[in-house]
Amino acid sequence: MPIVMVNIKEGRTVEQKRAMVTKMTDVLCETMNVKPASVRIIINEMKNDNFAIAGTLVCDDPSKQIKKN
Amino acid sequence: MPIVMVNIKEGRTVEQKRAMVTKMTDVLCETMNVKPASVRIIINEMKNDNFAIAGTLVCDDPSKQIKKN
Amino acid sequence: MPIVMVNIKEGRTVEQKRAMVTKMTDVLCETMNVKPASVRIIINEMKNDNFAIAGTLVCDDPSKQIKKN
Amino acid sequence: MPIVMVNIKEGRTVEQKRAMVTKMTDVLCETMNVKPASVRIIINEMKNDNFAIAGTLVCDDPSKQIKKN
Amino acid sequence: MPIVMVNIKEGRTVEQKRAMVTKMTDVLCETMNVKPASVRIIINEMKNDNFAIAGTLVCDDPSKQIKKN
């Protein structure tokens, strides 16, 4: 009964999140030998001033930000 | 000094959260033999497009959503 | 469908953990209006050299350690 | 730069974990439009007395335990 | 390649968060012997009705709230 937390930067669409949870559930069922109904996936969208890489907040480095179309 | 994180779907009232943390703290004090002051409870409210069960986002399945009165 | 993570110091018995998850599940069902089957509780037992309070590891402060009977 | 934590019950082989992280990384790259090098996956293996479903520890319900071959 | 999650109450400024991640990254590089590029820090800002101390939500205890200037 896998419980997954996925931390991603803000800016993804619902379509991207829908594709991700569908395929990630398939991977878990196939590799862990579990049924889909037992899989839970929590997405944590991090605001750009709440995630830092190499000591720099994403809000301070436009090259690290997700482009919204 | 228990530290608890509770992940719940969005849509609960402050009254529900207040009752939950009060009673959960009582349970921890009673079963873990700790003092109330040592208990910390973090609530993570998941938006309906940020939680998936069986590969389906809650936003795509109204039967899984919390009804707001 | 609440998912709970409980971080506690090492040294509790299975009896204590059993009582805790039973009563905590009751609290969640009562206050969040969910069914028992939807509740998941993950316990994370922290070793004494993996938890710090006020900048001091628990392994360095016997008064903070759980006494094993 | 997705950071994923996967909570699973104890009893899986390294081969299962290897297959899981490989395929999950592919899914994240494809759906989130990131490079493999940016993906981190943390696996948390829960002992049977540290995970409860419906208020019952897995160690108390053999039908919920992972069979080791 | 340390991955850190920092849970703090709402009300801090970007300046405070910027200073925190910069200095925390320095501490990790110095004590864990890693390079800055390998450090990830996730900040989780808890709303006052989503954090409880001693069984009381922060929203119910003004003395526990962060003062905004």
Place this chain on the structure above:
Amino acid sequence: MPIVMVNIKEGRTVEQKRAMVTKMTDVLCETMNVKPASVRIIINEMKNDNFAIAGTLVCDDPSKQIKKN
């Protein structure tokens, strides 16, 4: 009252962890304007077969492993 979880690879000494929690607590007190007694730090040591970078478990890539002296 910051609550921090630090995920690191296995292989660090208690001396390294002690230095890390001491200095990290100082950083939090200074930048978040809190008292040391309010800071909690949880360390999660990941075994080499429980952490993956770029889709590869650390146990499969000796260059990613922490050298023990």
